[in-house]
Amino acid sequence: MRRSLLAVAALLGAWGAREEDWPDEDLWYTVRIADAPVGSLHTTVSHDGGRYLSTEAMHVLVHRGDDLSEMQFQTDFIEYDEASKPASLPRAIETSYVQEFAKQQIKMLCRFREGEIELTSHNGEQTHVTVAPLETTEWAARLQSRRQFKQGCLAGAEAIKYRTVRPELGPKVVDVTSMRVGRESLLVDGVDTPVTVWDVAIAGVPVNMSEVYPDEGAHRCERLYQMRMQMPFGDLRATISNRAEAEAAAVHVEGRVLPELVYAMFVPLSKRIESVNEAYEVRVRVTLRDALQKLELPTAGYQAVAPEARAGADDAGPPRVIVTVNVEAPSKATAAELADAAFTSPSAMVDSSDTFLQKLAASVASPRGAKGKRRAGAAGVGAGAGGGGPSDLEVALALRDLVYEHIETKDLTTAFASASEVARTKAGDCTEHAVLLAALLRCRQIPARVCHGLVYVERYDEETERGGHAVAVTPDGHVHADGADIDESAVRAQFGWHMWTQALVNGHWMDLDATLHVPYNVGHILVGTSSMADVEGHYEHMGMAGLIGNLDMELLYQRYEPSS
Template sequence: MKDSTRFPLWLTSILVAVLALSRSGLASIDDYERWYAVELGGNRVGWMHQKQSTVGDLITTSSRMEFAFNRDQAGAKISVSGSFVETKSGKPVSMSSMLKFGRQPTSLQATFGENEIEVIVTQSGRTERSTRPLPDGTWLTPAAASEFVKQRMHAGADSITVRTMSALAGMDPMSALKPTTVERSGRTDTDYEVAGKKVKATKWTTTSSASPSTKATEVVDEAGLPLATDTSMGMMKMVMRIVNEEEAKAEFAAPEIMVETFITPDKPIANPRKTKKATYLLHVAEGEVPAIPATGSQRVSPVDASSVRVVVDTRSLSPAPEGDATNPLFLACPINVNCNDPEIRNLLTKAIEKAADNPAARAEAIRAFVYRHIHKKDLDVGFASASEVARTRQGDCSEHGVLTAALLRANAIPSRVVAGVVYADQFAGGKDIFAYHMWTQALLDVDGKPTWVDLDATLPPNIPYDATHIALATASLGEDDTQESLASIVLVMGRLKISVESAE
């Protein structure tokens, strides 16, 4: 299999760590401007700029990050930026963000009122307006949160917890409207070298409620502003360190990272696209294996703390948990899978025009349609939304996955995406390997029971799925669950080993 539509999931997972970096530092009560170099696995991948300015009674904090990667000689760029405006007394005024994971950016403008938030989202040339209630509970604006952290640091606190809001809080910009809880623990006083001079600093272990499984080691100065952040990403670490503007924006060769995430099993699989049932042993060399989901076609049984046995059987499906059939998330139309988009509705009409009048037939018709509709199958796109893919007709497995999910929901069929690995006999210089992948599941009636049915739109019309797909996580692509779901993939990258016990 040589199709370039596969294997970008490693890049999607990296977005989790990228957005974690955006939350690593809070604002400050004093104005500042700082530049950072960002490295992944020891290679330069980009830069971050943070700035705060005060005009009259208003404090504006802003962040911008630019990243570049190569994957099998195809370049991928990620750009995210955001700002938050508040009064000196800590009252929120407005917030904006721009996320560019694909070809087209998605922007958010939020204005805070006394009881609600007015929101404007622009994506693929379309603008949608809505209102949201103010967040429940107590939370602090960025500068107010920073002052609280600074006071707790100076008081000698060994742990600090603050609930605040960040303009860059998740892969769905609407998730920024929900405060996150940032916890710092394990305080260690230290020194850190900045421009050849040692400054007093404090080292912390930092986690965020937006991605609790992703931990960072953070070094901050006496004002609580970051000097360096080290985020673990399975086999690699993403490191941010303070530099000057010239060094931050200096040219660098975008690294090739995707190939390093390939997994070579103990033995090859013959005829992978025709494999109907397979048994695998999944193992991590250090620590515990994360929770592996059971799905319609996948059964999981623990072996020990570091190993699980996975059986994938495409001909014998298990019913979904009872709550899935009534879970509104699987029919929702968030930004990444906007099933209310008129272009999505237009494509749905074409997709099911000749399909039999039952959900299973329409689901397969949608899968086959997406395969045909995305005619530029390449790795040049990071993580585009369904609305963007509908118009550009370009992308890899994540674009196939989100467009399929959106079309299913537009047809009132519950859907979700699956993050995992798939076997390839040949790809990007790798031979007989598993590589990270994304596909879709539709909740369909099988033998009278709601069941998650796998649909891989990167495969041609006569091959809906095969048993060389191993699911590692599922996500509704809503505001709350996508980032944490993909974070679990980050943790196993470079650590996961696969033994093929049988394949037929």
């Protein structure tokens, strides 16, 4: 669930900005969701000593469940101007991304050098430095790409393409395409102003975005007047305004209705999984409502995915697949996955080099026994014991139990904390459970990665018609968001966005969910996996963005007896 928020958070910082000598800027925008003011966007451009500095800073207020959450994002981009760039160096000098969410801060600084990049990630008290090869194909720095857009726009181009780096997505170079879609008028400073609307597509980011520029005057094709983004909780728009108005929108006012970013993303299921913790196998039809998008879910861990055979007129319908989750049939790791050092190496989020984490992982010296009365999550993975000590399987299950018990405060007040922070604070939701378990597994030399997707939950409030969150699943299989008893007649089946962990045990990927009282259950739909390496940024998690608010799910089959 939290990584879905992280995906949304990354997107909120992804707009604003496309050299001639680029003019200095100091612009303010009011951010609205579903036409309700929720925050501010502040962009600046300054030029000094042959270098340009451009910044984008956003401050947004939202609800997560019943809690008010404050999110702040800032990206900086420093680049040479045309006359000052050394011949052997890239145009970009450095980029940075800072995120503050629920009083947690993440910082990423990327320095571009000849032939390589140096990425410094800072999460809580931990700093991690990674050096990676620099993209060799031609790409544009931020203002350089803005100039390319402006030139194409003024020339009347219908489509403008360029390659650039988005700091909020990490150091990966991405392809960006702007398509002219039409003209309209926009109220700017109380005046109806002619503008041109452009649809913007960032490769690998399946979210509908648009940018609006003036169609006449001194700032034609240059100054961003509005950014639009379709979100599951309401269309988001940042419209040029003034500082006073923008800053006022970022201040909480009692009684103001703010968008809710957790319950609004839940996906109803056609019927209940009767005993999710007891089932060996379930089969679910997943349908993507948008027929123009692709539906690509991975076969990994206990999940197998196959396209649904359709014929005739039905073949032209929305994309859909059949997802089978079978805890007796873990998938084998590929040769590339077996050789991938990212699954055993520390990163800023999964900081397994931390001494406190290493001591915590070492405290599991012998099998402690899996929680719950069944082995859900361990089936299909051989013991593989060697040397007389506990097997990797036993260690993995024991570490999962350790995380389940170690995190005492299970709520939505922590955001994107590193594993070492979680180990010390003992607080967090599914994201924190997932990264802590991944780090502890790596401390014990068991390759591990983090999963993002959906988890089955049962919670229904007749008055608010809202579901609960997927971090406090109790032994009866329900999610009690407020601790209240549930009227069984009012229970509704649904899936909420979630994170968990996979361990590589004896050549197979084994799913483990440290938020549950059992090691795992069949109520999971995997959307993607990530090593959480620093060079990935948020990019590997962006695939889920196009699925949020865009799925239908139907339960087809459930099995409660072992296959043999």
